[in-house]
Amino acid sequence: MRGFWGLMRAYWFSNRWPEAWALTVVIALLTALSSKAGVWFAIASGELVNSIAFFHDAANVSPLTSLLSNAGWLVLLVIIKDVGITGTRTLVSATLHRKWRGWLNGRFNDALLDANHTHFHAQNGADAGGPDNIDQRVQEAIKGMTGGAIGLAMGVLGVATSLFFVGQQLLATSTEVAGLEFLGDYGSVVLVLVAVAAYVPVSTWVAMKLGGILERLSVKMQQAEGSYRGELTTLLRRSFHVAASRGEDVQKAMHGRLYQDIDTTWGRLNRINAGYSSFELVYNFIGARIVAYGPGLIPFIHNKVDLKGYITGAELVNSLISQCSWIIKEMPAIATLRANSRRVIELAEAIENVQQPADFYRQTGHSEFSYTHQNPVFGLTIQHLELMQKGADAAPFVTTERLRFRRGEWTFLKGESGSGKTSLIKAINGLWPYGRGTIVFPEGVKTFYAAQEVKLPPVSLKELVCLPDTPDDHSDTKAAAALHRAGLGEFIEYLAEGTRDNRSWDQILSGGQKQKLIVARILLQQPGLLFLDEATAALDPEGKIAFHQAIKDNCPDVIVISVMHEAIPPRSASGEEFYHSVLAIADGVATKKPLVPTLPREITTILANPPARPVAKAPMLEDGWARITRMRLRQK
Template sequence: MNFIQFWQQVWLLIKPFWLSNKRYVALLWLVIILSCAIFEVYMSVRLTEWNGGFYNSLQNYDQRKFFTLLVSGSIIMLLFVFATIFTYYSSSILEIQWRKWLTEYYLQAWVKSRSYYFSEFIQNNQDNPDQRISDDVHQFVNLTIKILITSFRSIISLGSFLVILWRFSGNFIFNISTHSFFIPGYMVWLALLYAGIGTYITFKIGNPLIKLNYQQQCYEANFRYNLVRIREHSQQIAAYKAAAIESQHATRDFNHIVDNFMQVLRRNFKINMFNYTYGQISTIIPTLISAGRYFARKITLGDMMQINSAFARVQFAIAFLIYMYADIATWRAVMNRLSDFMHLMDESAKIVVPPIYHHELSLLVVKNLSIYNPAGNILVNNLSFEVSRAEHLLFVGKTGVGKSSLFKALNGLWPYASGVISERNGSKSLFIAQRPYLPLLNLKEAICYPLVNNLPSDTAIKELMIDCELDALIEKLYTSGDWNKMLSIGEQQKIIFCRVLINKPDIVYLDESSSALDRATELKLYNLLHAQLPQLAILTISHNNQLRQLHKKIITIA
């Protein structure tokens, strides 16, 4: 990535917030932060000048001036501390505002583009994209503000302390043959040269850190994800007595973290060795260079202290990239991952599914619909059918022939399809997938999902729960929990039927939604749908021949 591409990437990531309607408040905080940074640099200049007078008072044994300077120095230090603390407070406010807005922005884009679902259809899709929203947004905002403030402070410091260093540097005079030459402000040039060399070496040593930090975040995310999967499937793992296997897999993932961390550690060790050596030498250089003028009585001890302070400030202002290289490397890695995440959302938005048209005729009309697998092989070829109110269709066929993919296509969830799908204007459908989903809400809200407003009364809910044989759960109506883990599959499927009765769709797609129920309960719940929602159109996928008697049409998918 070249220089222009890098700044294009930075702008692409920061512009959503800084062009939003929140930018004015954010700009106010940014102005406050930068003003505090300027004030800090001003106090640093005053402190450097104070150093000169303080050490001169010591050299001249001037007790009165010594105590006077102690008081003024204390005031300067207090003001400096206040500016530093207020800078931290202001930057923290800006950070949380930016992070909140950007998290909501990415979350809405992730949901709107349906990347949370369609990203699964993209080859080489990013690992754990959800963690980009939770982790990388936080790091990106934090490091961007930190690097911005440090860069701004370094530029202001450079301009301020260059003047001081130039004033005390004097001229470096040397002779070549019979000619005399002099370099004005030679310590300024020495500081620039020293910082430039140090920055170049640091970048050469530390460049691999960007890739290593990117990989570290990948490995950490994979490890966390696999631990979550073990927790989510704990019952199945315990039933298979496969804890040792899962432990091996988790250990393998963690070993990736350790191996990559050791590479990061070795690279940081080299950078830190250079940085500490570089930093220690930088404290000696100005003293050695100015010592000759001091012993020649051309400058005072206070002047020497100011030279040391100004040289250090100039050197740090130029070479701040050296001291912040680890943060910059992490920042680059985070930006790369966020850019990949944005690319994933863009690619997800490009996925085309057969459009669902609207008309004033039957509830559902399907013409010449063909379903393919991701490899392009035909699963369902030129299927046509029509569904009216109160009509019940049963789809049968061997496992893997494309029945579930057909239902996904009818609900706009399967991109590998062609044909015409039309729904009645204003009709409401509900697709119940094979695996029940119960959100992390209280039981009443979980049952009513996706209905969130105007929920039925507790009395109505309880009556439906009794009808669906969920009597034992009535007392837990306002208990929150992970219901997919707390309830058996059979109980979850009973809740699904209760959910259909509450949401009252015009058409419901039931993809083996009663497979875990005993035959008597299964028939009872289907009859309950027929009785309480007589106009409901039901499309069912099932391998249970018993359900044939409840469906007027049977479509075989071969």
């Protein structure tokens, strides 16, 4: 689907081909029937005009009956054509539009949300040629493209069937024309074809030039609308931060700049649309009143055809011009179709390009990561790792020669803000694009990444607990037990519900409760490799201890690599260390060392503020100081 015609025909050659072709054949038959009905309409119009013209003729023995019957037949034809045939075709074509769009939407969703994290790479690599406003492309562009393509196809088919049926009738009623006697009885039909051929192509060329301008403006309008909508969506996600920082004026100015782009493009688009509408009205008038009635006027003046034949022929020519002018009538829709198809094709190309992320990112920098597996006994190994920013000349901002994390080992990752802690975790998980190195995972071990910010999709609480698995993978009992151990037992009774009081769980749960929900997922998933990227930032000290203790008690062999802002990692309530080692990033180098046990905080506080002199009446305190001194000597 990386080209226009490939995109157009993909649905008809997919596993849904019976549905696609059945609807297409029905539309084709109804279009042909509509063209034939147009011929009947022209003949009936001629009969009605003739009955009016000869109403007072002495030879007309039943003028009123003739007039009413011809008028009734014409009205019946209009109802059959416009309500029965055209209405049914509209319903069938709308059904085809819905089915085709649904299939394309499913294909793009499957491609974006694959195991390759295509949606992430497509957005993360926007500077490398990735698509903007993916949401607009998947929704509006696909919808507009499929609808426009169906309308275009029906127009082409309408031209073909009209040329056949109308041409057949014109040939049957053709007569000799004065000055064109050498053409014999084909004189009038040749005159019609010359008039149509001289009028329609020139006007079509003008329409195509205007359509090209409309296409370019439509693309720009979609980009501007997408940027504005994207910023509004971002505002809704961070509205608290905007309110807390009193940043409404800055946000307002940003919205004003984005909308100004929409307004400017819209103004230009309106001017072109107005000009095109005027052009189309003039074209329709000349075609229906001059070109249609002109060719038959010469035979009528020379008594080669009567009034009924003249009116019938003019209506047939008008029908032929109308059908051959479909490109002029539909040019705005065609321009929109081309704009939408271009944006959909760009998205398809971006999806295809990022199927090999390393090759994709090499276009804008170094991307030479290698991901392999080893026996789980050896844990996680990282070799010769260098992290870089985008750019061919970018220098590494984090390096390390060799890191090894054994099964069951907990590592505390620390460093100054901006030192690259989160980037290192992302790189291990294949979510940092630029750099080089080898990451060897323990084979057959689940990996779980818990970030600081938790965004919850609008699904049931059980689905949220079971992510990334499905609710069917875990029983209600296991999900409820995981919630209870994570400290969210009060929500167990709402396990099957997606909302409470018309609010989603993302709105109901606080930041700390969302991080407890992550604990529930960890306990349910039982990962062998766990990355905590400031995953306890919203919890109080007791909550952080409970967070770690739940994992320690229920995931005994898990490898934990954790980023926290604390200078000293948390310990259990009994004073035992959760972590075994420290991975420190300093001056761009990551080094790993065993964790040096520290004294309990209470004792550290006493040591920092010792009493001025021993108190004779407090022997227990003197014994405590003696014990502290012995502990310090033992540590040294």
